Amino acid sequence: MLTRLVAGLSWLGRRGPAALVVLMLVGMALPPLGAILRPYVGEGVFALLVLAFMRIDPERLKATVRRPGTALLSLGWTMLAVPLCAYVGLTALGVDESAPDLYLSLMLQSVTMPMMATPSIVMMIGLDGTIALVGIVLAGLTMPVLAPAILGVAGVPIELEPTQLAILLAGTLAGSAALGLLVRRVVGAARIQRNREAIDGMNVMCMFVFAVAVMGDVIPSFLADPWYAAGLTLVAFAANVGLMMVSWLVLRPAGGRTALAMAVTASQRNMGLMLAVAGSALPGTVWLYVALGQFPIYLAPVVLKRVATYLK
Incomplete structure (x- = not known):
């Protein structure tokens, strides 16, 4: 039974990018299943982080921390430059006044930390996930301070709870790191490397939980107002x-493959976290934007896996 399970996960892992697209379509087609899985989104995200930490070489992680220039560059771009540029650009275009709900959606997207599944996506397309994982840890440590401050400057009418958010992020990151590194120590790096395709398959299954949970309302939204939903999809x-x-152009001096890993980290934002913190106070447009924003996230690995083979 275990052999068949590993074989099935390996088969799924070898088709990771394409499998994500299929899972996205399943999420849209089965709204009742989304309602069932929605309470388990947190567990799915935690499992993704455990799998990411489990596959990270501690020596490479230490080397990255000892030479923090690249990690700090990624942090500064992702958590400071991007949201400030978004604020300046959106206000210059008058989006804050002409489409306040869209302005809120885009600003929330710009200030939140990268998705916790990003290291898994980075490794799925054949790149080193270490820099993505370090970037997420640094972003998680700084987000409780930076996000409320930038939203305040941008005039976004939303109340965040920095202390609660900090505790949640710290607990999630510390717990998943401890468990992932413990599993790596017990199982052994060699066995993990041999079963990397099966672990990719586990990543796909965890991402399935999130896709199904948030995308159940996509089809009803297109049926109710197709032009509005299509326009919001284009924006996403x-x-x-x-x-x-x-991001890739700005970070290119770090090297093509490293810059792509950091660009993926910068662009794949964890808006689900913002829903968890302030969901009840957010308008329906934000919820729909988060759902539609899964399209580029789940389609990106299909393209990026090919792009990564041409970079040095």
Whole structure:
């Protein structure tokens, strides 16, 4: 039974990027399943982090921390430059006054930390997930301070609870790191390397939980107002792809493959975390934007896996 399970996960892992697209479609097609899985989104995110820490070489992680220039560059770009540029650009275009709900959605996207699944996505496309993992840890440590401050400067009418957010993030990161490194120590790095495809399959299954949980309302929204939903989808793609391309150009001096890993980290934002913190106070547009924002996130690995093979 265990052999068959590992074989099935390995098969899924070898088709990781394509499998994510299929899971996204399943999430849209099965709203009742989304309602069932929605309470387990937190557990799915935690499992993704455990799998990411489990696969990270501690020596490489230590080397990254000892030479923090790249990590600090990623942090400064992701958590300071991006949200401040978003604020300046959106206000210059008058989005804050002409479309306040869209302005709120885009500002929340810009100030939140990267997705906790990002190291898994980075490794799935064939890049080193260490810099992505370090970036997430640093972003998680700084977000409780930076996010409320930038939202305040931007005039975004939302109340965050920095202390509660800090405790949640610290607990999630510390707990997943401890468990992931413990599993690596017990199982052994060699066995983890041999079963990397099965672990990719486990990543896909964890991401399935989130996809199904948030995308159940997509089809009803398109049926109710197709032009509005289509326009919001285009904005979501433009924000994600545009940020990834600009990030790669800005971070290119770090090296092509490293810059791509950091660009993926900068563009794949954890808006689900913002829903968890302030969901009841957010308008429906934000919820729909988060759901539609999964399209570029789940489609990106299909393209980036090919792009990564051409970078040095």
